[in-house]
Every structure is written in structure tokens, then in C-alpha cells.
Amino acid sequence: MPHIKIELEHRNQIVLFNYLYSLYQHLGWPRASKYKKTEITIYTTIDLLKKNMKILNMISNQISFKISGCSTSQQKTIPD
Numbered sequence: 001m002p003h004i005k006i007e008l009e010h011r012n013q014i015v016l017f018n019y020l021y022s023l024y025q026h027l028g029w030p031r032a033s034k035y036k037k038t039e040i041t042i043y044t045t046i047d048l049l050k051k052n053m054k055i056l057n058m059i060s061n062q063i064s065f066k067i068s069g070c071s072t073s074q075q076k077t078i079p080d
């Protein structure tokens with residue numbers, strides 16, 4: 001499944017990120033990593049990747065994070 005991985009600058013911003021992203025919840029499913037506390041993976045579809053990047057750019061005005069990876073693979077993945 002296509003996904004975008006982001007790395008938050010501060011762990012305590014996870015709740016704020018999830019709130020801001022939930023305003024556009026039809027674009028994907030964010031999941032926090034249980035191993036790396038500042039990493040969030042957003043699972044989406046190929047046709048929504050560009051819209052997700054646009055929304056993430058808007059959210060980056062309020063929260064500091066970097067996009068650490070993006071995949072367009074159609075493989076099934078099991079979130080951790």
C-alpha cells in the first residue's frame with residue numbers, strides 16, 4: 001500500500017498532527033510507530049499521494065517535521 005513516512009521534531013506534537021490531519025481524514029490513515037515514537041506513517045492510495053503532500057505542506061506551517069520517505073508500492077503491508 002502506498003505510504004508517506006514523516007518524522008516529527010518533537011514527540012509531544014503527535015496529538016496536534018493527528019488533529020490537523022484528521023480534518024482531511026478522507027486522504028489516508030495515519031499510524032504512529034510503536035518503535036520510533038516520533039515517526040508517523042500515512043497509508044493512502046496512489047491517486048491521493050499529491051493531495052497528501054499538499055496537506056502535509058500546509059500542516060508543516062504549524063508543526064515541525066520532515067518527510068523521511070514515500071512509497072508508491074502496491075504491496076500489502078502490516079503496520080507495526
